Amino acid sequence: MQKRTLLDGPKFQITIKRLCHQLIENHTDFSNTVLIGIQPRGSYFADRVQQELSAVLPESKIRKGNLDITFFRDDFRRKDGLVSASSNSIDFIIEGKNVVLIDDVLWTGRTIRAALDALLAFGRPAKVELMVLIDRRFSRHVPIEADYTGQEVDSVDSQLVRVTWKEVDGEDRVILLSDRNK
């Protein structure tokens, strides 16, 4: 297995800061905007965005929830594993809100498709945007694009992009894993 680091150290932090400032440009004080992290790993990114926004906008209350999409996946019974779900925790009303969906990696777009379905079970948002840390471009299966992108990456299907977080994995880093045999 070959590893290549795509993002780490100060550049990782600057990327997150930049994404947060882009959010502020569009949502000003976040009075009608909520962040939704996609379980499991998008929620770590969403936590970070929430912390960063709260630091920049101490007056505003930044609301954040976690959304689990397991029961909305389109590969149930078609792919092994992945049956057990993570928790949903959305303790605010989504109806009429601007929702920023947050995930770590955008790849085929199928997760986001499922997330849009899952989100609608909680109400009808006024607007939904998508923020991702890594966009594996040119590999989409459905017509979905991100509104806010940390970094774009060119990769092939056999490769894997892994985002690790200081809080859970000990280090902020994005790595590209490729199997040399493929």
Add this chain to the structure above:
Amino acid sequence: MAAEKLSTRHLLGIKDINRNDIELIFETADNFKGVINRPIKKVPSLRDITIANIFFENSTRTKLSFELAEKRLSADVLNFAASSSSVSKGETLIDTVNNILSMKVDMVVMRHPYAGAGVFLSRHINAQIVNAGDGAHEHPTQALLDAFSIREKLGDVAGKKVVIVGDILHSRVAISNILCLQMLGAEVMVCGPTTLIPRHIHELGVKVEHNLRKALNWCDVANMLRIQLERQDIKYFPSQREYAMMYGLNKEILDSLDKEILVMHPGPINRGVEITSDVADSKQSIILDQVENGVAVRMAVLYLLAAQRD
């Protein structure tokens, strides 16, 4: 962390599954309990699955609960009641089910008056079987939802003391409950008149008590079973009134205990026989929570079984 998938393709009885399976079912049911309390109570997981509910015996709760669970998972549902079907014209079980299966059904939820009907079916047909009660044998989803309700109210099942009171002899709920609770680490006692306690039940590792007050003083949870008059071919006790006096749970006994116990009942209740109305409707009763949890637990069972591909 529970296992990633069930160890079985069918749910025929608690004795065919293991502790990991039960924990996976509970964790999944936690998620589904969230789903059924949302504004839109439905997920699309089983949209390409057809489930037949085949009931050769009457049922209100179990049938409605399964049907609702199936619909909340977006499955297509076929309902079949033996009383209004060709079974009364002499069709055999396998013929009936095979006919239903040729309509491309993936899963069968079956209740049948004979013990082992689900096992028999699973050996002869290709669909996945969920046992919704077979004679006096097992009723696995009831045991799962009972244990799930205890876990929800008391935090954990392990180490808890549960007494099952009443007609143990004719009860599939009792057998499945004993197996499930013991697997999860609870202590189980059965209580009832000697005629309604199977002679060798202590070999399952349960305590046997014939005095209701002693049993209630020992336990954290009392599961009151219905007297199954329809299965009783001879008289097991002199009268319902005498049974109610000896083994009925009333407010007076409940209040005289030195601790608050949880009161459960799998339904349908015979008010005034095994339990009085004021107890059934009291704060200690979790009978209606059991019904709500029934839907979530059955969703988890159906979802996890559907994930077991051929």
